Amino acid sequence: MANIGSAFLGDHARRIRHLSSSTHNSGSTGTPPSSPPPPGMIGRNSTSPLAQSFHDMDLDDGPSTSRSPSRPGTNNSNGSFGLSVDPRDLPPSAPRKPIDPQLALELRVRWLEALVLGLSGSTLKGKGKELGLGGGKGENLVRLAENVQGQLEAAVDGNEGLRKFMAQYDQHAHLLTSSFALSGVLQDEAPSYSDLSPEEIDAFLTEMEPDIRAADSDMREIDALVKKGVTSAGKLSDYETLQPRLDALLKANTADIELAASLERRIATLMQKHANSVDALSELFVAWDDAITGAEDSITQMEREKQERSRLGLE
DSSP states (O other), X not given: OTTTTHHHHTOSOOOOOOOOOHHHIIIIIOOOTTSOOOHHHHHHHOOSHHHHHHHHTTSSSOGGGOOOOOOTTOBOTTSOBOOOOOGGGSOOOOOOOOOOHHHHHHHHHHHHHHHHHOOOOTTOOHHHHHTTOSSGGGSOHHHHHHHHHHHHHHHHHXXXXXXXXXHTTGGGHHHHSOTTTTTTTSOSSOOOOTTSOHHHHHHHHHHHHHHHHHHHHHHHHHHHHHHTTSSSOTTGGGHHHHHXXXXXXXXXXXXXXXXXXXXXXXXXXXXXXXXXXXXXXXXXXXXXXXXXXXXXXXXXXXXXXXXXXXXXXXX
């Protein structure tokens, strides 16, 4: 399992195909010049510089079979003539960039997921496909778990009571979780304290003292409430004897409501009639005032004419 995902993590071990020279192939194996040598001869009889450099660094051979580096222009053990390169003569390789452990772990999990569940997210393109982005089948297990965890934290943070509940959930997990979900997780039997030493018992009681005191206070409060009759039905059973009186009272109330409605209608009718009478009297008063004013004006005019005729001696 340790080798899974090694290509992602940049392990030092790599697969390298060694191609032997055409002379060696034609003389020793009898295969065509373009064919690679047999697997058993790749690590031993290769005369390429890169293969010889790996032989010199003892990457393929063990400590017991290590050889001294051969010099350029010398014959090998199989009689072929080849070139070899001293690893000290090779240019220094650039230092490898360290890989983030979290990224390495995620790559390994994604590789295992690909082995178990198969590849998914073939419709994604570009960088989104490389990072495993997208919905549905394109998401990997790590990202799905992070999304679920983020949604759970957001729901808990938005509710004060739920946040307090989740803060103390572990203490009461055996009471809040179904028994089938805890099969094989919790102990089937309660722990026995008979094997504890007196010092351990004293330390355990000292640690549990706040909880014991809180439980004792709660039990006292419960006892006081029970003595006050909070848990009993009280006088709730007396309603059966009062039910007939309640029915009679409801009927009387209904009759009173109907009577009050009829009285309101009569009063409204009387008020309407009174308003009509007042309006009629107002109109009569206005007409009477107009008639009296007209009569006064006529009398005043007649008196003036009489005085004018008397002054002229016409009367």
